[in-house]
Amino acid sequence: MTAYLKIDHVDKVFIRGSRETEVLKNVTMSVARGEFVSIIGHSGCGKTTLLNIVAGLTPVTTGAVLLENQEVNEPGPDRAVVFQNHSLLPWLTAYDNVRLAVDKVFSGKRSRAERHQWTMHNLELVQMAHAKDKRPTEISGGMKQRVGLARALAMEPKVLLLDEPFGALDALTRAHLQDSVMAIHTKLGNTVMMITHDVDEAVLLSDRIVMMTNGPAAYIGEVLDVPLARPRRRLELSSNATYLRCRQRVLEFLYERHSFVEAA
Amino acid sequence: MAMPALTAEAETAAATTPAAEVLVFKPRTPGFIQARLIPMLGDAAAKVIPPLVMLTLLLVVWELLCNKPGATLPPPTKIWTEAYDLIVDPFFVAGPQDIGLGWRVLTSLQRVAIGYGLAGFIGILIGTIIGQSVWAMRGLDPIFQVLRTISPLAWLPISLAAFRDSQPSAIFVIFITAVWPIIINTAVGIRNIPQDYRNVAAVLRLNHLEFFWKIMIPSAAPYIFTGLRIGIGLSWLAIVAAEMLTGGVGIGFFIWDAWNSSRIPDIVVALAYIGMVGFVLDRIVAAVGNVVTRGTTAT
Numbered sequence: 238m239t240a241y242l243k244i245d246h247v248d249k250v251f252i253r254g255s256r257e258t259e260v261l262k263n264v265t266m267s268v269a270r271g272e273f274v275s276i277i278g279h280s281g282c283g284k285t286t287l288l289n290i291v292a293g294l295t296p297v298t299t300g301a302v303l304l305e306n307q308e309v310n311e312p313g314p315d316r317a318v319v320f321q322n323h324s325l326l327p328w329l330t331a332y333d334n335v336r337l338a339v340d341k342v343f344s345g346k347r348s349r350a351e352r353h354q355w356t357m358h359n360l361e362l363v364q365m366a367h368a369k370d371k372r373p374t375e376i377s378g379g380m381k382q383r384v385g386l387a388r389a390l391a392m393e394p395k396v397l398l399l400d401e402p403f404g405a406l407d408a409l410t411r412a413h414l415q416d417s418v419m420a421i422h423t424k425l426g427n428t429v430m431m432i433t434h435d436v437d438e439a440v441l442l443s444d445r446i447v448m449m450t451n452g453p454a455a456y457i458g459e460v461l462d463v464p465l466a467r468p469r470r471r472l473e474l475s476s477n478a479t480y481l482r483c484r485q486r487v488l489e490f491l492y493e494r495h496s497f498v499e500a501a
Numbered sequence: 502m503a504m505p506a507l508t509a510e511a512e513t514a515a516a517t518t519p520a521a522e523v524l525v526f527k528p529r530t531p532g533f534i535q536a537r538l539i540p541m542l543g544d545a546a547a548k549v550i551p552p553l554v555m556l557t558l559l560l561v562v563w564e565l566l567c568n569k570p571g572a573t574l575p576p577p578t579k580i581w582t583e584a585y586d587l588i589v590d591p592f593f594v595a596g597p598q599d600i601g602l603g604w605r606v607l608t609s610l611q612r613v614a615i616g617y618g619l620a621g622f623i624g625i626l627i628g629t630i631i632g633q634s635v636w637a638m639r640g641l642d643p644i645f646q647v648l649r650t651i652s653p654l655a656w657l658p659i660s661l662a663a664f665r666d667s668q669p670s671a672i673f674v675i676f677i678t679a680v681w682p683i684i685i686n687t688a689v690g691i692r693n694i695p696q697d698y699r700n701v702a703a704v705l706r707l708n709h710l711e712f713f714w715k716i717m718i719p720s721a722a723p724y725i726f727t728g729l730r731i732g733i734g735l736s737w738l739a740i741v742a743a744e745m746l747t748g749g750v751g752i753g754f755f756i757w758d759a760w761n762s763s764r765i766p767d768i769v770v771a772l773a774y775i776g777m778v779g780f781v782l783d784r785i786v787a788a789v790g791n792v793v794t795r796g797t798t799a800t
């Protein structure tokens with residue numbers, strides 16, 4: 238496996254005044270091109286911190302993040318993020334939120350008409366073209382995440398970073414969006430790093446699952462390959478032996494070996 | 502200073518007032534008059550009638566209180582007869598100093614426009630700069646909080662001493678009265694830009710100018726307009742103080758002049774003008790704010 242994205246011996250210590258919090262300790266992992274990797278762990282273990290480090294939004298304390306063997310240490314559209322809470326700009330319509338990204342990333346490279354086409358194309362990809370003129374306040378949580386996904390996809394990122402994209406949604410909407418993400422991944426072959434704390438979601442979507450231990454000083458406890466053929470269908474999988482075995486492994490890791498202890 | 506209840510009140514006002522007029526001229530369905538117009542007129546009546554009733558009551562009480570011999574203030578009937586020309590025609594011109602109050606209000610509005618315009622521009626600018634720095638905010642906020650309580654009258658002598666000329670001094674008084682809430686609110690708005698929006702800007706690699714126009718201003722707009730709305734009220738409050746200096750034809754100077762020649766009824770009429778113009782100014786800024794910030798407040 239060739240490392241497309243490489244997280245190399247990353248430590249992260251937050252320093253606030255005289256207090257130091259060691260959040261990540263010696264995290265090393267890599268993601269191949271076109272691979273879908275999930276990171277799972279209990280709340281507060283440092284998943285968002287890790288994702289933000291890859292995105293360049295948080296600086297590492299030691300270690301490095303390499304994308305195509307180039308060190309990256311500042312944010313950029315080559316690592317587009319779908320944020321935990323959608324982060325759409327409320328004063329812009331769905332279209333304008335995506336268009337802002339398209340205009341910024343492709344200014345000077347594509348004509349106005351092409352940028353419009355591309356914006357619409359991405360909204361169609363997430364089935365949001367019909368609501369393009371709605372503002373974030375006027376659409377549901379699931380729709381907001383779809384627009385956020387369209388915005389990220391529209392940047393044509395090398396790596397797509399998803400921070401619990403479906404965390405705040407009800408089960409039905411969540412299933413819908415998972416199917417959309419799977420379909421898009423199959424179609425476009427993006428390299429994806431997704432954070433989740435939902436075991437079924439991780440197994441359903443991922444090629445590999447990276448399991449993080451509890452903080453403070455969380456590290457990667459185990460990496461699990463999910464050798465399930467694509468396309469995957471959730472109904473068929475529920476009785477699939479490989480699926481159940483993978484699911485079991487993750488559950489064991491999370492609830493037996495590293496069960497969640499409420500930090501004082 | 503977070504966003505006060507001003508916004509909610511303004512929203513209802515803006516939502517109801519124009520709708521009534523627009524729809525009256527465009528009946529679209531046959532049942533329109535029964536279905537929409539009558540309830541709408543009812544709504545309008547419910548808004549207009551109570552204030553009118555109260556106003557009449559107040560006028561009656563005032564009349565009763567001031568209509569006896571020895572009363573120090575004139576009753577409404579006396580004001581009506583003595584200041585009749587001022588009340589009925591705002592735009593008469595009978596001589597260089599004998600003109601309708603409408604003209605005087607316009608002159609004053611011009612002055613306020615300059616002072617308030619400056620306050621808006623400089624206030625937003627300074628607020629934006631201060632809002633970016635925690636330390637500037639911590640250091641300057643208490644100072645501004647003290648300065649903003651100083652009355653327009655108290656700024657007069659300082660202003661005269663600094664400018665040595667009445668016209669710029671008057672504008673300065675308006676400016677200095679209105680600028681503080683604009684600075685403070687803008688700075689708070691900038692401080693409160695959610696980290697999420699900053700992250701989005703960072704991922705998109707927006708440059709400083711793009712960040713300013715596409716994230717900062719829209720995100721802080723509700724706060725800025727709260728400041729602007731307080732500011733317009735204050736700058737209109739400052740007009741009387743400012744025009745004590747300038748003389749001429751402003752509404753503020755008119756009051757000063759009327760007092761010096763003991764024309765109390767004229768003063769009362771001028772007060773009514775000032776109140777109504779202030780009310781309209783406030784509503785205009787609120788309405789502009791509502792249009793500009795629609796969608797911005799909620800998440």
Ligand SMILES: Nc1ncnc2c1ncn2[C@@H]1O[C@H](COP(=O)(O)OP(=O)(O)OP(=O)(O)O)[C@@H](O)[C@H]1O
Nearest residue numbers: 251253258260279280281282283284285286287452
């Ligand atoms: N800016 C910061 N300064 C100090 N500590 C921080 C900062 N950001 C995060 N932390 C700490 O780092 C730890 C990990 O936070 P993080 O947000 O990465 O967790 P998470 O795994 O994403 O949790 P969740 O599943 O709830 O989103 C937490 O204990 C948090 O308190």
Ligand SMILES: [Mg+2]
Nearest residue numbers: 284285286321
């Ligand atoms: Mg998180």
